[in-house]
Amino acid sequence: MTPDRKLRVLVAKPGLDGHDRGARVIAYGLRDAGFEVIYTGLRQSPEQIAREAIQEDVDAVGLSILSGAHMSLTGRVLDLLREQGAEDIPVLVGGLIPDQDREALCELGVAGVFTAGTPISEVADFIQSHAGA
Amino acid sequence: MRGTLAREPRALARLVSGVENRTPGWEDAMKALYPHTGKARILGITGPPGGGKSSLTNRLTAGLVDRGHRVGVIAIDPSSPFSGGALLGDRLRMRDVSTAPGVFIRSMATRGSLGGLCQGARDVARALDAAGYDLVLIETVGVGQDEVEIVKAADVVAVVCVPGQGDGVQALKAGIMEIADVYVVNKADRDGADQVAADIGAMLALSGEDTTDREMVFPTNSLSGEGVEPLTEALLDRAARVEHAPERVSERAREEVLLLVEREIARRVRAGLAEDPRLESAVEGVVTRRSDPYSAAEALLGLFGRMEVVTGE
Amino acid sequence: MARSTDELRRAEQRWRDEVVEPRVERFKIPASPVRFYTPDSVEDFDFLEKVGFPGQYPFTAGNHPFEAWRAHAEAGARLGAGGEYGMSSSGRYSGYGTAEDYRDYLLKIQALGSRSGPNVAFDLVTQCGYDSDSPNVVGEVGRVGVAVDSIRDFRTIYEPFTGDLAIDKVASNFTINAPCCVILAMLAVVAEERGAALDRIRGTPQNDILKEFIARGTQIFPPRPSMRLFRDTLVFCRSHFPAMNVNSIGGYHIREAGATRAQDLAFSMANGIAYLQEGVDAGLDVDDFAARFTFNSFGGSMQVYHEIAFQRAARRMWARILKERFSATNPRAMIIRQPITAHIGCTSTTLQRPLNNVARSVVGGMAAAMCGGMPSAYPPFDEPLGLGHSRESLQLSIDATRIMIYEAGMSDVADPWAGSYFMESLTDEIEAEAQEEIGRIEDMGGAVAAIENAYMPRSVARSAYERQRRIEQLEDFVVGVNCFNGERELDLSLERTADEFYDPEHLRTAEERQLVKLAELKRERSERSVSGALGALEIQAKDPDANVMPALIECVKSEATVQEMCDVMRGVFGEAEPIKL
Incomplete structure (x- = not known):
């Protein structure tokens, strides 16, 4: 690792859900923790997210979903990353995720699930430890 | 490297990271890439915050793709001086082209390195060039020295202004206006757009620059797309002229080589002195006021005569 | 005669010096934690x-x-003594799945005593002006609210409202903002079909587009055309729906x-x-x-x-x-x-x-x-x-x-x-x-x-x-989250045992069923009258002084879809730009 190395994270809101409080807070928080955060705003399609993750060569992708559509949207992002040979990029999911779906998300290949009340430092540490830096 | 030349997005993205992070071996990669570069024209887009630069970049890119170009976009935002992190949000305005084939968008933070932005952006542009992107748009926020630097990497620079920014034009005069090849008055549907265009015209007249042979000011509306077409024409036209301006080309090459030397020396000085007890004792001398910063620097500079610090031996 | 302000201030100063300060010192804190x-x-x-x-x-x-x-x-409580009063909050925000699922839900709570009109949550697809078959909405259909693609769905929602709960006897609520004009047009059409006078229709559409840009994120058009659409709904409500509220800010x-x-x-x-x-x-x-x-x-x-x-x-x-x-x-x-x-x-x-x-x-x-x-x-x-x-x-x-x-x-x-x-x-x-x-x-x-x-x-x-x-930073406290969150605290739970109003199975299959219905609609309707109505809408939308509501009503009657109507307006007004942080 060189001194210039910065961890890069894509924070995205897939689907139509417009509640972006969590995504914005995480974006600010990771920036202040020294990350370079690529924030892409609302209504991102899984295709856009996968492409952005690859072009930006991020160390992690954070998806924020509160609409209940987390299973299908996350699954699609993971599939697309896999198809493009980028399954090594860890995908984190935050938002309103019922307990019973946590495990299912992890089985799909999600690296971590973070719900309301998680301190940003915990997310930052998680990304750091998964980035292989 | 090979992946980049084969136009594999992931390989290109990783190469860009390596170049940006100065990962060991990056220079070798750039050396190997250089023969494959030189085909791309580089367009700089800058101006004060809130001018709609990202939306304009989105529009320009869409138009260029329609003309059959492969377009690379480097969107630069400032790093936080406190945490070193950055919030890179430009590509959120580039949705029309974010999944278009033949477009590669990369967000870049300034990282506050000394004159490094220009070199970093130039290297990234070169990587895009090698990967077959024949036009590279570099978008920066025109508020600081870093952004003015960008002109050194671009073949043509557009400065974007909008009406309703108060003393915007006044502020521009002080800095980035001098670097413009063309001026864009974006959000031209708003009140005051004509005034901004007139102000720029007056400023150009005062500067004494001869602009009679070409249009300098372009009104656009990046939301509706109005005015983007003539601007695209003008940018491509100016960029093509650079090829026929050997002085500008050699001036830029000279600047680049000098800058690389400067940066490497600066890096070696810092690396070499980092652990050197002589630096510590010089610092202590300044702090306890036994010595002064000027004498301390002079004494350390003496070491370079023997090149022991510079060569790191 | 009241005492003078000066007297009060002197008394307060004395109190601070003689009573507050000694106590602050006794507890070794920088200042009193309470105010008076x-x-x-x-x-x-x-x-x-x-x-x-x-x-x-x-x-x-x-x-x-x-x-x-x-x-x-008090009268209500006496009525509720031993009576069936359990669903008095049934006017609450609801809606899920297809219009048929939501209709069945409404019938179920009516059977439990609900007397309220529908308080409709639309799915995000409808709220954002798309149709259920749009490629970028997969997984969202009927998820956070009911899916409404056309007048057929809207009509179904009102099926349970007859007799003394007829459309002109209950108040309806619609959580809808950017396409509010479309939903109001649907309401006008269904009311007309039911033979209800529009001036008897009561209800509240959310119709607060500005806060969508600030907080909720379902905007479709840029702010200025969005305000023009607000104006059109406002003018239409005052002239045609005098008993309706205009918005919920x-x-x-x-x-x-x-x-x-x-x-x-x-x-x-x-x-x-x-x-x-x-x-x-x-x-x-x-x-x-x-x-x-x-x-x-x-x-x-x-x-x-x-x-x-x-x-x-x-x-x-x-x-x-x-x-x-x-x-x-x-x-x-x-x-x-x-x-x-x-x-x-x-x-x-x-x-x-x-x-x-x-x-x-x-x-x-x-x-x-x-x-x-x-x-x-x-x-x-x-x-x-x-x-x-x-x-x-x-x-x-x-x-x-x-x-x-x-x-x-x-x-x-x-x-x-x-x-x-x-x-x-x-x-x-x-x-x-x-x-x-x-x-x-x-x-x-x-x-x-x-x-x-x-x-x-x-x-x-x-x-x-x-x-x-x-x-x-522990400057604000949230019990169980950043304080008093240790191992020895007891986490109480309450099992969900009573019957759910919603059928989760319906939610799983809603998208599929909605797509079948939408395909059927597109097969059965007259494409000619749809494109005619949409063309008229475009003309009205382009004229800043015109009101889009009459044209929208014709579109609704032609069985044009929500997205088709919104796409015409997207073409005229453009789309809202994403907001940078």
């Missing part, structure tokens, strides 16, 4: 100017001497998105001013149309005193805006009509030890009772679990409300804090802070300009981050 207020805190307090009587300008003490629900509260959502109290108040007022101005510019009489504005449950924090002061300040500010700025004379046009007043907001509930949310919601209900609202213990405790409200949580919520009303007598006094040195001073403080923020927005050119330059959405995001920072 005196008449000096509300200098030149003029009761009639600042407070007035409940139901009179400036309405600080309340919209009415007593609220409508309070009039027969944010507040609630802005706070949930992270705004401070002052930002919430200022932004909501600034948005309200923008809507009022649209009506005035359209030549409508403010005394008439402003009386048809409503607000969406201002508030949303655990700071009980502040939330009470906030409601009082909000009522006074809105009344003054109407009277002083818009020269309104009709008192009904000056009041903040909202379903509940203070509450804690969903963001105050915690996923950790969720039963604690019952205690939290009661605090919010008490605040509501003390500022002129029904003491609703809102939201139900399982709100943050993301599973929908269980019947257990609804029962607890409504019983808590009943206990506050009937046992605690919380709703027996109007504005119980009126004249309190502390509360009047806090009310002034909140009003002044919001007023300053409104001034800033006015300087930018008003609410629309403060959205275009991203000022309002960014301010809200920064405040949300500041709140998170305060929680993580």
